[in-house]
Amino acid sequence: MENIGRREFIAGALALLLPAIPDRAEAAKGRGVRVKLPEFPFQSTVITGKKKGKRILIVGGIHGNEPGAYKAADILRNVEVEKGELIIAPRSNFLSVLANVRGYNGDMNRKFAQISPKDPDYPYVKRLKELIKEFKPDVVLSLHDGYGFHVLNKRFWGQCIVIDEDVYNGYPLGKIAREVSNAVNKRVQKRRWKVPVFNTRTFSPDTEHPEQRRSLTYYCLSKCNVPAFCLEASKQLPDLETKVKFHLLMMKEFFRLYGVKIKPDFDTLLSKTKELLDSKRLYTARIRINGRELEISSSKTFKVPKGSTFEFVAFHGSEGTNVISRDVNMNWRSFTVRRRISFEVKDDFKKVFKVRLLVT
Ligand SMILES: [Zn+2]
Structure with missing residues (x-):
């Protein structure tokens, strides 16, 4: 049956x-x-901690040609949680990941306000929305590898933490993002690799980024009352290992602020990133x-x-x-x-x- x-x-x-x-x-x-x-398949993993705490939802692979993002999310699927709860959807757009393109059926991150049931991305966008509604996370982290370096050019999306507003519905998005940014940047030497905060002011009438009103993070804030951030490494970092490490560095600080503890901890994952990516299969x-x-x-x-x-x-294999x-x-x-x-x-x-x- x-x-x-x-x-x-x-x-x-x-x-x-x-x-x-x-x-x-x-x-x-x-x-x-x-x-x-x-x-x-739509892959999702729930890891519940021994001690109760905040719940973090990590979304990777909305854009298929951003391996730093989905590989970092994938690495976290194998950790234990000591405190809090993790929900991980590493390959939200698996077809585009395999095709190694941004969006085989168009940009999935523009489909959260509206999507036709005939759209091939429909079942996956629906599953992501259900995850958010079902688990009611305390925060959603949407992982990306953007183009360029935001420090060098404000039009580039690479290497930054994106927020939709400085404060939304009482959530101090800007304050949290700046704390993460400051902590990460203490460990970054190269100026272009610094990770600043990029506020798209998506809820403001005069925003320069009205297209972001169709994104996952806007959906989380406006429809689910869940704070959400985009974590952007850069496509122009020299290798996959460096991209994954930046995602781990940013997540480490978010986890610290939300009091979620994992084992092995982020420093251990950061010291083993290359071998985690290279493991022979x-x-x-x-x-x-x-x-x-x-x-x-x-x-x-x-x-x-x-x-x-x-x-x-x-x-x-994997x-x-x-x-x-x-x-x-x-x-x-x-x-x-x-x-x-x-x-x-x-x-x-x-x-x-x-x-x-x-x-x-
Ligand atoms: Zn992206």
């Missing part, structure tokens, strides 16, 4: 995501190979061809006769492992291939191996 329910749920979700799949019936008629890929994909399953761990070409079904069933194909609309997870297609099994932005399918 449980299986059937699950299948029905997936079918429903796919119908939502894939309003117009061409050639659905073709495989059955023997004119192609039916391909099925697992849906992109064995990646495998489980494939099912006409009901027969096999596991592969390197690039492979399959020749499959017309009328067959070819499925990716599961992956092992939470960021999944499959996309650049030969079709990447929102499609069930479709028919007539001649050939190439799949990329990926760990987030990194290509792991290729799978080619030739229809014979």
